[in-house]
Amino acid sequence: MAMIIVxxxxxxxxxxxxxxxxxxxxxxxxxxxxxxxxVSSNIPGEQGxxxxxLAFVLFLFIFVSNQLGLMIEFIIGGKTxxxxxxxxxxxxxxxxxxxxxxxxxxxxxxxxxxxxxxxxYLKPVSFMLPIELIEEFTNFLTLAFRLYGxxxxxxxxxxxxxxxxxxxxxxxxxxxxxLALIWQGFSVFIGSIQAYVxxxxxxxxxxxxxxxxx
Numbered sequence: 055m056a057m058i059i060v061x062x063x064x065x066x067x068x069x070x071x072x073x074x075x076x077x078x079x080x081x082x083x084x085x086x087x088x089x090x091x092x093v094s095s096n097i098p099g100e101q102g103x104x105x106x107x108l109a110f111v112l113f114l115f116i117f118v119s120n121q122l123g124l125m126i127e128f129i130i131g132g133k134t135x136x137x138x139x140x141x142x143x144x145x146x147x148x149x150x151x152x153x154x155x156x157x158x159x160x161x162x163x164x165x166x167x168x169x170x171x172x173x174x175y176l177k178p179v180s181f182m183l184p185i186e187l188i189e190e191f192t193n194f195l196t197l198a199f200r201l202y203g204x205x206x207x208x209x210x211x212x213x214x215x216x217x218x219x220x221x222x223x224x225x226x227x228x229x230x231x232x233l234a235l236i237w238q239g240f241s242v243f244i245g246s247i248q249a250y251v252x253x254x255x256x257x258x259x260x261x262x263x264x265x266x267x268x
Contacts, residue, residue, distance in 0.1 A: 064082070088113075089109040089253065090109070092254050101264060102261075108156070112256065117246060119140045120249060122136070124241055138209060141202070146198040146199070150201075154197075157264075174186070174262070175187070204244055208237070212237060
């Protein structure tokens with residue numbers, strides 16, 4: 055569902071493109087400029103341009119995934135059929151693994167296999183190799199669990215507020231409703247920030263593989 059929403063959102067915003075943008079085209083170009091800025095700040099020059107589309111798609115997919123559980127949540131027979139995909143640790147681990155594999159791949163493309171190993175693990179000094187290997191694992195964990203933890207915690211709190219609302223009838227509903235609205239607004243903000251953080255860190259990790267280590 056997240057992929058379908060992203061596809062139709064971009065399809066809708068990109069209809070009837072003009073040299074002098076207005077309306078929905080401005081929205082699309084603003085998103086593109088924003089994600090291009092993330093890339094250029096971490097991978098400057100021509101080298102970074104190949105990652106502009108990756109950053110754009112990754113940001114939109116994670117942003118929509120983070121908000122999906124706030125907009126729609128279907129629970130049938132005690133089983134949740136629709137929720138935020140990024141509240142599932144397997145999804146965030148898959149995204150993190152994809153980013154790290156791409157960083158290794160492009161490192162080999164830029165430097166060749168031998169040059170990549172030297173640049174990534176033996177510079178500036180070779181005795182740092184064990185720490186570099188440990189860092190690969192910690193990068194994967196932090197990239198995956200930061201996103202998962204924030205989105206999962208937000209949905210759990212919304213569920214708890216919903217439980218409180220139903221606990222003692224009208225009185226608790228009146229108290230819980232403004233809390234739910236406030237937390238939903240805050241969750242939209244957190245979901246946006248986490249999409250930005252994930253893409254930024256992804257570009258940082260890729261930049262460390264495709265740029266010369268000094």
